[in-house]
Amino acid sequence: MKKFLTTLIALLLTSSLYAGDKTQQAKLASDMRTMLESVVNIQRAGFYNNKEGIKTAAQELIDSLDSLITTDASMYLPENKSNAGKFAKKREKMIRMYAEDLIAAIDAGDIDESLEDYNQIIKQCTSCHSRIRQRMWK
Numbered sequence: 236m237k238k239f240l241t242t243l244i245a246l247l248l249t250s251s252l253y254a255g256d257k258t259q260q261a262k263l264a265s266d267m268r269t270m271l272e273s274v275v276n277i278q279r280a281g282f283y284n285n286k287e288g289i290k291t292a293a294q295e296l297i298d299s300l301d302s303l304i305t306t307d308a309s310m311y312l313p314e315n316k317s318n319a320g321k322f323a324k325k326r327e328k329m330i331r332m333y334a335e336d337l338i339a340a341i342d343a344g345d346i347d348e349s350l351e352d353y354n355q356i357i358k359q360c361t362s363c364h365s366r367i368r369q370r371m372w373k
């Protein structure tokens with residue numbers, strides 16, 4: 236009976252840890268979809284010369300970056316566990332910075348600067364995505 240209980244407790248512990256990972260993973264995926272939508276909306280508004288649209292979408296992007304900080308990045312960047320969290324936080328900081336700069340550039344009517352900010356945002360996304368080789372969480 237004691238052994239059974241220990242096994243049961245161990246099982247419960249593993250499954251709750253597992254559930255925690257799944258919740259993090261689901262929130263990250265959902266935030267990522269919002270991030271993609273914001274980036275696409277920035278571009279769409281740009282083609283229509285819709286300045287307010289660009290600014291709204293850039294703000295939406297800034298507001299959807301939480302998961303980059305709250306998710307344990309060592310789970311999706313297992314090759315470089317010790318630096319994973321630092322790397323993800325840096326990407327969050329850079330995306331936020333370029334999105335804020337993009338809003339300022341639109342206000343200043345500086346199209347070259349706003350395009351540069353947009354490119355830099357996409358670079359932050361791909362610098363992480365290119366590292367997720369197996370698309371699998373460890």
Ligand code: HEC
Nearest residue numbers: 264267268270271274311322323326359360363364367370
């Ligand atoms: C620090 C790492 C990191 C950065 C930066 C990052 N992503 Fe992701 N992204 C991930 C991970 C991890 C996943 C989930 C991969 C999986 O589980 O298959 C993901 C998944 C996605 C998905 C698929 C979501 C789904 O439906 O499952 C989209 C879309 C996406 N990211 C867009 C973006 C965009 C747009 C940016 C930049 C604005 C960005 N990502 C920046 C790590 C990152």
